[in-house]
Amino acid sequence: MSQLWIQNSLFVTMDDALPVVKRGHMLVSDDRIAYIGEEEPQPQWLQSDVKKFDGSRHAIMPGLINTHGHSPMTLLRGYSDDEALQVWLEQKMWPMEARYRSEDTRVGSGLAIAEMLLSGTTTFVDMYDRMEQVALMTEQAGMRGVLMRGVIGLCSEEEQRAKLKDSVQFAKDWNGAAGGRITTMLSPHAPYTCPPAFIEQFVQAAHDYNLPLHTHMSETTAEVEQNVRDYGSRPVKHLDSLGFFSRPALLAHAVHLNDEEIALLAERGASISHNPVSNLKLASGIARVTDLMKAGVKVSLGTDSVASNNNLDLFQEIAMAALLHKGVTNDPTAVPAMEALKLGTVYGARALWREDIGVLREGMKADFIALDIDQPHYYPLTDIVSHLVYAGSGRDVTDVWVDGKQVVAGGKCLFLDEEKLRRDAQASFERLLQAT
Template sequence: MKTIYTNATFFTMDKENRIFENGMMVVQDQTISSIGPHSKEQMKDADQVVDLGGKWVMPGLVNVHSHIVMTLLRGIGDDMLLKPWLETKIWPIEAQFTTEIASVSTQLGILEMMKSGTTTFSDMFNPNGIDAGAVMETIGETGMRGAFSYTIFSLGSEADQKANLTGAEQFSKAYKNFADGRLTTMVAPHSPYACTPEAISESARIAKENDLMVHIHVSETDFEILDIETRYGARPVEHLRRLGLFDQPTVMAHGVVLNEEERSILKQHDVRVAHNPISNLKLGSGIADVVSLLKAGIKVGVATDGVASNNNFDMFEEMRTAALLQKGMYKDATQFPAQTALAMATRMGAEAIGMSHTGSLEAGKKADFITIYPHDKEHLQPLSEAYSHLLYAARGNDVCDVYINGKMVVKDRVSLTIDEEKVIAEANRLQGTLSR
């Protein structure tokens, strides 16, 4: 089916950063076949013409590190440092999760993501006590695109650790290509502090044998650096390099505490960084030096982390914070311009998680896009400065419509694939069953 979208301003976010006012985008089934100025010639054989009524159109946002199963933990354990937050709040409550709780929490998280403009995500979830396959099926039904990854831990008894690794390997094999290719998985050892060297080596093996990417938390705090140095005689990046984890393309969440030598290692092994500015601020972890990462040629994407440490999935807020932090840290307003921030939340983010078939509006890419109607929003005026507004003024609740794979999943801010009223009611009911 050939669908043509007209009467809109298209922000492609491709490498040329093209903008088409009164443009036209042609979608053939699930893929963009062309985009450019309005053309009467192309409209002749269209199966459907959609008049977008003067909206702005941009690629769907790409959230490169999240924890959607933890959505019900929003607001629990505020104002705590990372280590006690995990050990005394998050992990004990997650241990109470059932498959029902995990599925509803996941739906709530995806609902928030999609309605605020995210169409692709990369996630790590704690599999303890839940049917991971059932949760993946739930994600498939929402229409979302992304990677949902079974977290590997070295916690509990030796038997528990072995079962965890076995479960991760089985999940990796079963869901490498799921929901007609919209969903995949990565191999996800939690971190160098929550995994033994043996577990990390096994993670590397699973990733290599199944040709999967790796997703791991690394170099998030000063405490982590000292802890890993004390345990293993090397900083986290070198420790993981020695264990062979970087032999497969790896997404490293956080990267707050890195030196020049470590950035060189990341570049050498094509390790990508998921930058979580608001979560890092809230947990007191620090500010990642993203400017230095980009100058070193390292792929970087923007991420929200989980809402337990954020506390929302609004990627507009996240990329704006990312830009402002770098300007403030360097005391240089020219650092991290709007073009860089917007690219990191779209095309560059998609490339970082191995999904370069999305993230920009150009021929051959998947038709993942969002619309914003700016004409009745005072904070998006004057209309002539639209590109600036997308970073410095827009917010998630400005998003009107969301398309993934050419299919509309949100229309006029209402989800078409998730029962919003039911999910919200169930989320509040189930959250009340958790002891804390």
């Protein structure tokens, strides 16, 4: 058994029973939290080889949970901004993505994982293709990943079958891999890119292999209108009629919803990944987050890909969620700091049907981060939760642990060659560009 003792630190646990420990200690045994509290761990609990981390200049909190993204697209950071959605997608993203080789997927994903770990995200949901490359990088980096092949079904039935098969194969091969750090889902890309019969095949496969489902839904008004035109109903009802919610289901965006849809999502127990920065940047709209939360829908936060964000610092989404919904609802009490921080931690875990991450508590998985709070923007030390949400940043993260294992130390990834990733990402991008 390996032991780690985090000493003399300020803990933000996200546990309602004891949200903040102003000065305390945490003991980690292998991959689990063995103790957290004000007192030192009792001497008889400690092994002689217990490792120690001096947390006296740090705040310790659960690692962040990013519930929607496409990590290999990190290569396209800054390649197309400030464009209309269709220009961005059809003239810029798709042609570049069509040229991706496995190596580009691997490098783009590696760079994304480095950026996420360095900014305090310990679990990420990722949907793309060539996902074995993403899985290998996740395994190497020591991160926790919920991975799936995203499938667009605008093709022949034969191609659809091959894509579904490939998707299921990846999900079977990697579910539970990397010592349980990798789990998998199935993912038809969106109702507007997958015919109904194809979505039903995904639902069946999800039942057959006991997997959850993830899809994009109602990101733009155009897409909702098209759904009504093509299928006679709005996307929530459409997906419901295809049995989508008979499986645990995670929906990215969910920007344009009416009251009836919100009620149905709550009833079905669906999870939402709210991506405020991406939705603003692409001018897709502003999700009804306060209404969703009031209705009891399981809302969480995602960055979406770097191509529409353009970064993977989930602290920015946390701050944006806290600020934006106050502004658009004219209610300064909307999404208070603690709720915003929960969106990035324990609500993220809940959205992924996980009860063992997102909170610092005895028995939970030891996924946690240390932030350097000996900086002007954390002073005076009044309300640490407020400071983390409204003044904090992923750049304040210095050390990161996943499954009890340290993966970032002193602001450097321990199991990724960051310099090589940067160099390779540059080379990949330039090759993709020249191929135009």
